[in-house]
Amino acid sequence: MPQLPRQKELISSLRPYHATLVGESYLGRRRPVYDCTEMQIGAAKGFLSVLRSYLDSLCYNIRSHTITNVQSNDDKVSLLLKESFIGSFPYRDRPFMKEMKLGLNC
Incomplete structure (x- = not known):
C-alpha cells in the first residue's frame, strides 16, 4: 500500500x-x-x-467533487466524481488516494 x-x-x-x-x-x-x-x-x-x-x-473538499440529485420526496443521492477528487491531491499523494478508491467500492 x-x-x-x-x-x-x-x-x-x-x-x-x-x-x-x-x-x-x-x-x-x-x-x-x-x-x-x-x-x-x-x-x-x-x-x-x-x-x-x-x-x-x-x-x-469532497463536496466540490460530488453531484447531488434531489428527488421529489427530498431524498438526496450524491455521486462522487472519483477522478476529479483524486486529481485534487498533490501528485505525490495520488497513489494512496487511487488505492483507497478500490477500498471505497466506487
Whole structure:
C-alpha cells in the first residue's frame, strides 16, 4: 500500500501522545485495562484530535467533487466524481488516494 498523504507530518504529530500512552501502560501493568489514568485519557484525546484533523483534511473538499440529485420526496443521492477528487491531491499523494478508491467500492 502506498504511503499516507503527509505521513511523516502525521507520525510526528501523533508521536508524543503515543509515547505517553505506551509509557503509562507500561507503568500501570497491574491495573486493569479499563482503568485509565488522567494522563492516558488526555493522551488518548490528543491522539484522536490529531487523527480527526488529519482525516478531515483529506476530505475537506469532497463536496466540490460530488453531484447531488434531489428527488421529489427530498431524498438526496450524491455521486462522487472519483477522478476529479483524486486529481485534487498533490501528485505525490495520488497513489494512496487511487488505492483507497478500490477500498471505497466506487
